[in-house]
Amino acid sequence: MDRPLADEARRLALGSSLTRQARRLAPGPLYDFAAAAEALGTATHRGVVFEPAYPGVGDPEGDRLLLACSAYRDGEELGTVFTALIAGRAPAVSVAPPGTPLGPHR
Secondary structure, three states: OOHHHHHHHHHHHHHHHHHHHHHHHOOOOEOOHHHHHHHHOOOOOOOOEEEOOOOOEOOEEOOEEEEEEEEEEOOEEEEEEEEEEEEOOOOEEEEEOOOOOOOOOO
């Protein structure tokens, strides 16, 4: 597998793992973002370090909260992890390519 495909496969695996954990730790439908974000703080992925700590930082926008952090393994950035908490829904996680900004003010 060439490097770009391998990198994408790692991001998809990380996003899938964190989504499963998020849905187990903070099952929907969500209404208390603070409690959900705190519960998600226990999620892990073998060998991955998050900066800031998972689920990351973000500001509420109405009935949703988008949290972001960067994921690293062995000092190499794997990508930017986005965790979406939307009122009335289960949490969702995706991982964007390395270097993606954490948000408009970060």
